[in-house]
Amino acid sequence: MTAVSLTVNGIAYELDVPPRLLLADLLRERLGLTGTKIGCAMGACGACTVLLDGEPARACLLFAVQAHDRHVRTVEDLSAGGEPHPLQVALREHHGLQCGYCTPGMLMALAPLIESGQPLDRDAAREAIAGNLCRCTGYETIVDAVVEASRR
Amino acid sequence: MKPTAFEYLAPETVEEALNALAEHGEDAAVLAGGQSLVPMMNLRISAPPVLIDIMRIPELRFIRREDESVVIGAGVRMTQAEGEAGVPLLTAALRHVGHPAIRNCGTVCGSLAHADPAAEVPAALLALDGQVVVRSVRGERILPADEFLRSYFTTAREPDELVVAVRIPAGPDSRRVAFLEATPRLGGSTGEFATVAVAAAAERDEAGRFTHVSLALAGAAERAVRAREAESLLTGAEPTAASIDAAAEQAATAVDPSDDIHADREYRRHLSRVLARRALQELAA
Numbered sequence: 001m002t003a004v005s006l007t008v009n010g011i012a013y014e015l016d017v018p019p020r021l022l023l024a025d026l027l028r029e030r031l032g033l034t035g036t037k038i039g040c041a042m043g044a045c046g047a048c049t050v051l052l053d054g055e056p057a058r059a060c061l062l063f064a065v066q067a068h069d070r071h072v073r074t075v076e077d078l079s080a081g082g083e084p085h086p087l088q089v090a091l092r093e094h095h096g097l098q099c100g101y102c103t104p105g106m107l108m109a110l111a112p113l114i115e116s117g118q119p120l121d122r123d124a125a126r127e128a129i130a131g132n133l134c135r136c137t138g139y140e141t142i143v144d145a146v147v148e149a150s151r152r
Numbered sequence: 153m154k155p156t157a158f159e160y161l162a163p164e165t166v167e168e169a170l171n172a173l174a175e176h177g178e179d180a181a182v183l184a185g186g187q188s189l190v191p192m193m194n195l196r197i198s199a200p201p202v203l204i205d206i207m208r209i210p211e212l213r214f215i216r217r218e219d220e221s222v223v224i225g226a227g228v229r230m231t232q233a234e235g236e237a238g239v240p241l242l243t244a245a246l247r248h249v250g251h252p253a254i255r256n257c258g259t260v261c262g263s264l265a266h267a268d269p270a271a272e273v274p275a276a277l278l279a280l281d282g283q284v285v286v287r288s289v290r291g292e293r294i295l296p297a298d299e300f301l302r303s304y305f306t307t308a309r310e311p312d313e314l315v316v317a318v319r320i321p322a323g324p325d326s327r328r329v330a331f332l333e334a335t336p337r338l339g340g341s342t343g344e345f346a347t348v349a350v351a352a353a354a355e356r357d358e359a360g361r362f363t364h365v366s367l368a369l370a371g372a373a374e375r376a377v378r379a380r381e382a383e384s385l386l387t388g389a390e391p392t393a394a395s396i397d398a399a400a401e402q403a404a405t406a407v408d409p410s411d412d413i414h415a416d417r418e419y420r421r422h423l424s425r426v427l428a429r430r431a432l433q434e435l436a437a
Binding site: 043058065101 | 154156159183185190193195250257
């Protein structure tokens with residue numbers, strides 16, 4: 001076991017973990033933050049995307065020990081105040097999710113861009129989610145939602 | 153699947169890391185960004201008994217100018233190098249690597265040390281005559297990228313050595329560069345490995361003749377390769393449609409691609425010819 005100190009959604013944790021524990025599994029199994037999904041576990045699908053020190057990262061491609069002394073933000077934090085995030089509102093309005101499995105990863109890949117206040121066109125929205133696969137293939141409505149949320 | 157158990161070491165100095173490598177050698181894998189190593193461990197293609205995490209070593213996190221070179225330490229993530237290294241061909245290559253989420257973790261030196269034959273970073277460093285600085289308790293070696301890269305996922309790094317930095321000769325401001333790649337998915341940053349990628353750089357004299365040309369290809373052989381005969385066809389030459397076509401043809405003849413699920417040998421050769429021609433046309437424009 002290895003000691004790891006990290007902050008998740010503003011809460012500091014001191015945990016002992018097996019080094020082979022993936023960050024995605026620490027979030028889901030140790031902290032109960034099951035919003036973060038595991039799809040492929042090889043970095044291809046983006047379902048496990050979280051923010052590491054504010055930047056999107058694959059939680060399936062990081063050992064929990066690599067998050068030592070770092071800040072992790074997960075999809076749960078987007079609506080921490082009780083109100084859904086503007087991007088979540090836009091996805092709901094545009095029917096931008098079907099089965100919903102890819103949605104947390106999409107949200108976390110996009111959250112820093114939306115929060116930067118920079119308006120996105122359709123090409124920029126597509127590029128921003130190029131690393132996130134939706135196997136329901138509902139990309140059009142996701143792009144609609146992203147473009148609108150970026151302009152609010 | 154989940155990775156097999158391993159012993160985790162997190163040295164805080166290069167010296168500690170080198171001592172750990174000297175002790176564990178073949179049993180150890182170096183963990184930097186982990187964007188290639190961790191998927192391989194998740195799939196149990198790789199199961200190193202010891203993992204040496206070098207990302208807690210402050211002295212490896214630097215980008216600096218030394219003499220006429222830009223030196224990028226092994227702790228520098230691709231996103232940082234993209235923004236701060238100021239090496240145009242490397243910046244262009246990095247934009248094709250994975251997705252932002254991958255580049256936020258993955259390192260420049262890690263991509264080089266991993267030596268995927270389809271990876272962009274080794275091709276860019278090869279085209280720029282980059283050098284790799286490797287260190288062990290036995291001392292330091294500086295190898296040209298062309299000597300460092302050996303074959304599929306194989307480099308000249310010995311098991312007790314750590315890649316500590318890459319050095320990239322700065323080159324004149326007038327140097328022009330081009331980086332082009334073909335991927336299974338269309339678009340800009342698709343995140344796919346290159347089916348074939350071409351990294352090229354050139355300098356021209358006042359009459360427009362090429363005084364220096366370098367052309368490197370990824371995905372076209374067991375490692376990133378320089379198309380040196382094609383380069384020599386153009387060096388000193390007027391860049392005409394005919395001379396560029398001849399050089400691209402030579403580059404495609406010299407590569408030795410293999411078949412996989414994305415493309416067969418002949419298609420990769422075709423892509424090598426087309427991308428080399430387009431890159432050279434950009435340099436000549």
